[in-house]
Amino acid sequence: MKFIIEREQFLKPIQLVIGAIERRHNLPILANMLLKVSQNALTLIGTDMEVELVGQVSLTQTAVDGSTTVPAKKLLDIVRSLPDRSQITAEQKNNQIILSCGRSRFALATLPVVDYPHFDHWVADVEFGIAASQVRCLVNATQFAMANQDVRYYLNGLLFETKDNGLRVVATDGHRLATCAVALDGNMPEHRFILPRKGVLELMRLLEDSDELIQFALNRDTLSVKTASMMLTCKLIDGSFPD
Known part of the structure; x- marks a missing residue:
C-alpha cells in the first residue's frame, strides 16, 4: 500500500474517525485505525465494536492498493504536527507504515487487517x-x-x-x-x-x-x-x- 495526500485532506477524517476509538481498551487492535487504499480512494475506519466511523478521501495521485491498521493516536499526533499544506507520503513496508513529509520520516508498527473487528452485514428496515x-x-x-x-x-x-x-x-x-x-x-x-x-x-x-x-x-x-x-x-x- 502506498499513497500521497495533503495534510489537511488526511487530518480531518482522522480527527473524526478517531472518535470511535476508545483510549482504554483490552484488545490492542482496538487502539488502531484501519487504512485501506482502493481505486484511488483512501478509506479510514475506527471502532470500539459498539460504534464505527468510516471516512473516505479521494486521492489525486496514483496510489498502490492495500490495507493495514496503525496506532490511531500516534497517527493523529504525527499528521497534526506537520506543516500546513504539506504533502505526506505513506508507504507500507513489512510490519510498518512509513510516513514521509519533507525531511521528516516516521515509522509506525502495524497490526493485521484480518484481526480488525467489523460490524456484521445487516439490512435496514x-x-x-x-x-x-x-x-x-x-x-x-x-x-x-x-x-x-x-x-x-x-x-x-x-x-x-x-x-x-x-x-x-x-x-x-x-x-x-x-x-x-x-x-x-x-x-x-x-x-x-x-x-x-x-x-x-x-x-x-x-x-x-x-x-x-x-x-x-x-x-x-x-x-x-x-x-x-x-x-x-x-x-x-x-x-x-x-x-
Whole structure:
C-alpha cells in the first residue's frame, strides 16, 4: 500500500474517525485505525465494536492498493504536527507504515487487517433523508436531559421516533424531560430506537459543520448515518423508553 495526500485532506477524517476509538481498551487492535487504499480512494475506519466511523478521501495521485491498521493516536499526533499544506507520503513496508513529509520520516508498527473487528452485514428496515441542520436542532434541544451512566441503561441515550411525516427526539433522566420534533417529506413507517450517548456525541461531531442532506438507515439493532464523505454505524440500546 502506498499513497500521497495533503495534510489537511488526511487530518480531518482522522480527527473524526478517531472518535470511535476508545483510549482504554483490552484488545490492542482496538487502539488502531484501519487504512485501506482502493481505486484511488483512501478509506479510514475506527471502532470500539459498539460504534464505527468510516471516512473516505479521494486521492489525486496514483496510489498502490492495500490495507493495514496503525496506532490511531500516534497517527493523529504525527499528521497534526506537520506543516500546513504539506504533502505526506505513506508507504507500507513489512510490519510498518512509513510516513514521509519533507525531511521528516516516521515509522509506525502495524497490526493485521484480518484481526480488525467489523460490524456484521445487516439490512435496514427504515431509511430516510434529513438535513443535517435539522438533526443538530433536534439533538441540541434535547440532549441536556439525557442521563449519564444511569443504572436504567435505556435512559443513557436519545429516543428517536418516526411516525407519519415527522421525526421526534425525546430525552429524560427521570427528573426532567425534553422533546423536539421536525417534519419530514413523505409518510414514514412508525419506528422507535434509542441511540446511546456515545452515538449521540459522535453524530454531533460528524454533523458539526454540515448543511447537507444526510441518510439514516436502521433496523431494531443498528443505525447508520451517512454523509457525503463519512458514515457512522452504531449499535442501538435494547430497551423500552418510558412513555
